[in-house]
Amino acid sequence: MKTVSRRQQAILQFIERFLDENDYPPTIRDIQSELGISSTSVVDYNLKALEARGLIRRNSKISRGIELMNRGSTRRNVVTIPVIGQIAAGQPIPVPGDLEGSDVTETVELGSDLVRNSGQGLFALRVKGHSMVDALINDGDVVILKQQETCENGETVAVWLKDQRETTLKRFYLEGDQVRLQPANVTMDPIFTPAENVEVQGRLVTVVRSDL
Amino acid sequence: MKTVSRRQQAILQFIERFLDENDYPPTIRDIQSELGISSTSVVDYNLKALEARGLIRRNSKISRGIELMNRGSTRRNVVTIPVIGQIAAGQPIPVPGDLEGSDVTETVELGSDLVRNSGQGLFALRVKGHSMVDALINDGDVVILKQQETCENGETVAVWLKDQRETTLKRFYLEGDQVRLQPANVTMDPIFTPAENVEVQGRLVTVVRSDL
DNA sequence: TGTTGACACGAACATGCGTTCTCTCCTATG
DNA sequence: CATAGGAGAGAACGCATGTTCGTGTCAACA
Structure with a gap:
C-alpha cells in the first residue's frame, strides 16, 4: 500500500496522456486495452489504490469520472492573452479595439x-x-498591458509622447503640471515633460522574455 | 440554421462551466436537467446544430464525448515551474537537487x-x-532556468564566477581558453575571464517580470 | 505447512448514456 | 386553408461503461 506500483504509475501516465489528446478522461476499458491488462477489475483495483493515495479522484457510477488531482486545478487559473501587434519607439501602440x-x-x-x-x-x-x-x-520581449487611459502615480505605463511622436514605457509621476517619467533601470535618469504632452495607453502588467 | 439560438448558446456556456468544475464533459442528460429541457432528443438536436457550426466536436457513441473546439486544446499545454529560491549576485544559485x-x-x-x-x-x-x-x-523578476553544467556558445547562462564569488547572467562565448560574457544589454561591454573561473549553472530560458 | 494479504483474472451484472422513432406545436409561405 | 420545416417532447432501444464476485498466484511469515 506504500509504494505506487509500476502498473499504477503507467496508468497515471496514460490518463494524463489521454487527457492531453482528447479533452475527456478515458474509460476503465480504455486503460485496460492500452496497458494490455486482462481485466477491467484489475484497472478498477489499481484505480482505487491511486484514489486512496489522493492522486486521482473518481466519481462513482459516472462514466469517465476520473479526475487528476495534480494539474487539473492548477491548470484552471491560466489566462490566455492575445498578442495583438508590436510596440516600437516610433509607432503608436495598437489597442484592442483597432x-x-x-x-x-x-x-x-x-x-x-x-x-x-x-x-x-x-x-x-x-x-x-x-x-x-x-x-x-529587450527586442523581442512580450509586454502585457492593461488598457487604460489614466493611471495612478507610480504605475508603469505605456505612454505616447505627442511632441516626440514616440512610445515609451516608464513609471509615471504627475508633479504639478509636469509629468516625470522614471525609467525602471535605476541607473538612468527620469525625463520631464508637460502633462498635456503625454497620452497614457495602458498600464504595464507583465514582461516576458523567452530566450529559447 | 444561421443563428445560434439562445438555447444553443446556453448549452455551450453550460458545457464550459461544467468543464471548469469537473475535468470531464457533461452528458446529454446533465445538460438536459440543468437547462430544464424536457427531452434528451432536444439536447441531441441542438448539439448536432452546434457541431455543424464547428463550435464543438462530438465523438459518437462515446460517453461524454463532447469537446469544445475553442479553448480546450490550447489551454492544456501549460507548464508549472517551481520557484525554488532566490538568485542574487553574491550567492551561489540553488539548484533543484538542493x-x-x-x-x-x-x-x-x-x-x-x-x-x-x-x-x-x-x-x-x-x-x-x-x-x-x-x-x-530587475529586482523581483522571476528567471526560469534549465539545469545544465555545459552550454553552447551564444546561449545565455547563469554562471558562478569562482574568483569573484559572484553569480551573473550573461551570453556565453568560449574563445580559446578565455570566456567572453556578453551582457544582454547592447549598450554594455562584455567581460573576459579564464574558462576555469566560470561554472555554468543553467541556461536562461525565460524571464518574467510582474508589475502588479 | 498453513495463513494472510497484495495483485491479478474473467465473467457476469447493472446502469449510464447516446441514439432513434413517433408525435406535437409552432410560424412562415403560398 | 394547406403545407413544410424548425424546434421540442416522450419513450424505447441498445451499446458503453462502472461494479461486483468468485478464483488464482505468489511472496512474506509464524
Whole structure:
C-alpha cells in the first residue's frame, strides 16, 4: 500500500496522456486495452489504490469520472492573452479595439497569479527594437498591458509622447503640471515633460522574455 | 440554421462551466436537467446544430464525448515551474537537487510555447537585487532556468564566477581558453575571464517580470 | 505447512448514456 | 386553408461503461 506500483504509475501516465489528446478522461476499458491488462477489475483495483493515495479522484457510477488531482486545478487559473501587434519607439501602440475583426494568431498563456484579475482587459505586444532597454525591456520581449487611459502615480505605463511622436514605457509621476517619467533601470535618469504632452495607453502588467 | 439560438448558446456556456468544475464533459442528460429541457432528443438536436457550426466536436457513441473546439486544446499545454529560491549576485544559485524534500510553496505557470520542451528540468528563481540590470533583469523578476553544467556558445547562462564569488547572467562565448560574457544589454561591454573561473549553472530560458 | 494479504483474472451484472422513432406545436409561405 | 420545416417532447432501444464476485498466484511469515 506504500509504494505506487509500476502498473499504477503507467496508468497515471496514460490518463494524463489521454487527457492531453482528447479533452475527456478515458474509460476503465480504455486503460485496460492500452496497458494490455486482462481485466477491467484489475484497472478498477489499481484505480482505487491511486484514489486512496489522493492522486486521482473518481466519481462513482459516472462514466469517465476520473479526475487528476495534480494539474487539473492548477491548470484552471491560466489566462490566455492575445498578442495583438508590436510596440516600437516610433509607432503608436495598437489597442484592442483597432483589430476587432482580425483574428489573433499568437497568444501567450500565463498563470493568473502573474496578472491577477482574471486577465480582463489585457493584451500583449511584441517589442520591436532596443528603444526600451531603459525599462529593462529587450527586442523581442512580450509586454502585457492593461488598457487604460489614466493611471495612478507610480504605475508603469505605456505612454505616447505627442511632441516626440514616440512610445515609451516608464513609471509615471504627475508633479504639478509636469509629468516625470522614471525609467525602471535605476541607473538612468527620469525625463520631464508637460502633462498635456503625454497620452497614457495602458498600464504595464507583465514582461516576458523567452530566450529559447 | 444561421443563428445560434439562445438555447444553443446556453448549452455551450453550460458545457464550459461544467468543464471548469469537473475535468470531464457533461452528458446529454446533465445538460438536459440543468437547462430544464424536457427531452434528451432536444439536447441531441441542438448539439448536432452546434457541431455543424464547428463550435464543438462530438465523438459518437462515446460517453461524454463532447469537446469544445475553442479553448480546450490550447489551454492544456501549460507548464508549472517551481520557484525554488532566490538568485542574487553574491550567492551561489540553488539548484533543484538542493531542496529535495522541502516542498515548494510558489510556482509559475507558463504556456509551453514560452519554454518549449514540456518544462522538463526547468526551475525558477526570484531575482534579488539590482545586480543583473545589465542582463535587463530587475529586482523581483522571476528567471526560469534549465539545469545544465555545459552550454553552447551564444546561449545565455547563469554562471558562478569562482574568483569573484559572484553569480551573473550573461551570453556565453568560449574563445580559446578565455570566456567572453556578453551582457544582454547592447549598450554594455562584455567581460573576459579564464574558462576555469566560470561554472555554468543553467541556461536562461525565460524571464518574467510582474508589475502588479 | 498453513495463513494472510497484495495483485491479478474473467465473467457476469447493472446502469449510464447516446441514439432513434413517433408525435406535437409552432410560424412562415403560398 | 394547406403545407413544410424548425424546434421540442416522450419513450424505447441498445451499446458503453462502472461494479461486483468468485478464483488464482505468489511472496512474506509464524
